[in-house]
Amino acid sequence: MWNEKKQSPPPVDRGQVGFIIFMLGLGTLLPWNFFITASQYFNERLAAPNTTANSTSGATTKSYNYDSWMALLSQLPLLLFTLLNSFLYQWVKERIRVAFSLVAILLLFSLTAALVSIDMQPDTFFSVTMATIWFINMFGAVLQGSLFGVVGLFPPRYSTLFMSGQGLAGIFAAVAMLLSILSNADKSSAALGYFITPCVATLGTLLCYLLLPHLDFARFYLNRSQSDNVETAQELLSSTDKKNLEAKGKSEEIQERSSVLAVFKQIWLMAMCVTCVFAVTLSVFPVITVRVQTVYKDSAAWTKVFTCVCCFIVFNAMDLVGRGTPSLVQWPSKDSVLFPAAVFSRLVFIPLLMTCNIENSRIILFSHDCAFITIMALFSFSNGYLASLCMAYAPQFVRSKDCETAGTLMTFFLVLGLALGASFSFLLGKLV
Numbered sequence: 001m002w003n004e005k006k007q008s009p010p011p012v013d014r015g016q017v018g019f020i021i022f023m024l025g026l027g028t029l030l031p032w033n034f035f036i037t038a039s040q041y042f043n044e045r046l047a048a049p050n051t052t053a054n055s056t057s058g059a060t061t062k063s064y065n066y067d068s069w070m071a072l073l074s075q076l077p078l079l080l081f082t083l084l085n086s087f088l089y090q091w092v093k094e095r096i097r098v099a100f101s102l103v104a105i106l107l108l109f110s111l112t113a114a115l116v117s118i119d120m121q122p123d124t125f126f127s128v129t130m131a132t133i134w135f136i137n138m139f140g141a142v143l144q145g146s147l148f149g150v151v152g153l154f155p156p157r158y159s160t161l162f163m164s165g166q167g168l169a170g171i172f173a174a175v176a177m178l179l180s181i182l183s184n185a186d187k188s189s190a191a192l193g194y195f196i197t198p199c200v201a202t203l204g205t206l207l208c209y210l211l212l213p214h215l216d217f218a219r220f221y222l223n224r225s226q227s228d229n230v231e232t233a234q235e236l237l238s239s240t241d242k243k244n245l246e247a248k249g250k251s252e253e254i255q256e257r258s259s260v261l262a263v264f265k266q267i268w269l270m271a272m273c274v275t276c277v278f279a280v281t282l283s284v285f286p287v288i289t290v291r292v293q294t295v296y297k298d299s300a301a302w303t304k305v306f307t308c309v310c311c312f313i314v315f316n317a318m319d320l321v322g323r324g325t326p327s328l329v330q331w332p333s334k335d336s337v338l339f340p341a342a343v344f345s346r347l348v349f350i351p352l353l354m355t356c357n358i359e360n361s362r363i364i365l366f367s368h369d370c371a372f373i374t375i376m377a378l379f380s381f382s383n384g385y386l387a388s389l390c391m392a393y394a395p396q397f398v399r400s401k402d403c404e405t406a407g408t409l410m411t412f413f414l415v416l417g418l419a420l421g422a423s424f425s426f427l428l429g430k431l432v
Contacts, residue, residue: 004337011216011318012155020208020215021151021158025165027205028144031105031136033173034072040193042129046122059220064126073130074137076420081141082415086380092360094146094404101143101205106199108136114194116188138252138255138315145411147209152407153221156392160327163388167323170316172197178308267394270334273343274390274410275417280346282421283314284353285430291358292372310373315380326392334393343386349379354432361432368375387414 046064112132115125151162176194212218264271294306332338354366356372366372394410395403 001425010220013215013217015161016162017154017212017215017217017323018060018158020212020218021154022161022165022168023208024147025204026153026161026169027102027165027201028140028206029110029127029166029169030172030201032140033169033175034194034198035070035074035133035136036173036314038194041194046126048122052120056148063123066241069130070133071422073134075415075422078132078141078143078415079412079419081138082145084142086105088222094150097142097146098150098209101146102209104139105136106144106202108132108139108208109202113199116195131393133326144415145408147429148407148411149404150222150407152395152403152410153224154218155172155221156330156396157327159392159395160324160388163323163384163391164320164327167316167320171320172411174308174312174316177312178305181308204411210226250346258402260405260407260409263398263402264401264409266397266404268396269340270394271410271413274387274394275413275420276343277346277383277387278414278417279421279424280349281379282288282418283424283428284350285379286311287425288353288358288432290314291432292353292356293359294369295367296369299427306369308378313417314373318377318380319356319384322381322386325381325385326388330389330392334389335399339389339393342382343390346379346382346386349375350383350428353379354428358432367386390401402424 047320050062067307112129115128120128148159176197177218213222284396288308289311292307292311294300294303294310332342352366352375355361356375357364359369366375374388390408391410391414395406398406
């Protein structure tokens with residue numbers, strides 16, 4: 001990483017590093033959220049008939065099931081490459097992983113924005129879009145895992161800032177969805193705006209990352225994991241051992257770092273907790289929550305925006321509040337048995353949301369809009385709060401030189417929870 005002697009006392013962060021880490025969190029999830037927002041655009045483009053070159057009347061229309069394929073081809077590479085990143089990070093420098101991933105995501109979104117103005121056969125457009133989703137999530141997995149590893153080197157409150165940035169990405173997407181519903185702009189212009197926005201945000205994320213090592217406060221923590229190892233070894237070893245250390249060079253430093261399995265044994269409870277948090281969330285959101293309908297069906301305006309406001313905006317707003325709350329209070333503590341109990345108690349939200357006002361549902365216990373909004377608020381707040389605590393607590397169980405490994409492993413289990421929840425949602429969707 002960046003070589004500089006350890007400073008004592010540590011420099012003071014005047015807000016620049018906190019802002020940059022917040023923006024890095026925003027940049028990791030903003031592209032994915034904008035893909036969800038543009039779902040209507042993709043479905044409408046794919047609804048156009050396929051035409052053959054031999055016949056003007058040979059037009060066919062077929063269902064591409066875009067939303068299901070989008071979910072599958074996003075979670076699968078996210079899971080696989082997060083796992084790969086957990087083991088390969090020791091061979092590929094973090095700066096290369098982050099910078100290359102951001103550049104690749106920027107280029108892929110630029111391609112998607114360009115395709116808005118290009119006429120294509122639905123079959124071709126579907127294939128290109130699915131490939132884009134696969135590669136964006138592939139690079140996104142490497143990016144997110146690498147940045148969680150970097151953030152793990154800083155004090156715990158910076159993990160909270162990073163998670164809050166990710167939560168704000170959902171707000172951006174939800175507001176964009178609302179504006180698209182209320183505006184009179186054509187679908188093509190709206191889609192172009194959607195995809196230009198994450199392009200600009202990704203470029204900003206890259207610039208923020210490049211600026212980070214030039215700040216004194218950031219350099220202190222980025223270098224500490226390496227400098228602590230070398231200085232401690234030099235104090236304890238005899239002069240003969242020092243000569244051997246100089247001769248062996250980097251090999252000794254690599255041996256000082258704990259194995260992935262050893263780090264997992266120390267953080268396994270936090271890993272299981274973050275998996276449970278996101279598995280519960282993705283099992284019902286959005287597959288169940290988007291089916292809930294308002295009881296005020298006589299109001300056309302409210303019916304039009306009900307799902308956007310009560311499902312997406314409420315969820316993302318309260319999730320953001322939940323992610324930011326640990327910077328003020330952290331309860332239960334990382335060693336308390338109440339913490340895993342609180343995580344697993346979120347299972348109650350599955351039957352609660354399934355018994356809201358869903359059309360043709362066999363059991364409706366909470367029919368009023370206020371009941372649904374209250375349940376959604378608690379559901380999303382607990383998601384953001386407990387997930388942030390998991391990510392902030394995990395690095396505290398390991399030595400400073402293993403914080404990056406812990407952060408990377410936690411990211412894998414976070415994505416594992418997303419994949420498990422998305423898979424379980426297919427079953428829950430059939431039960432209501």
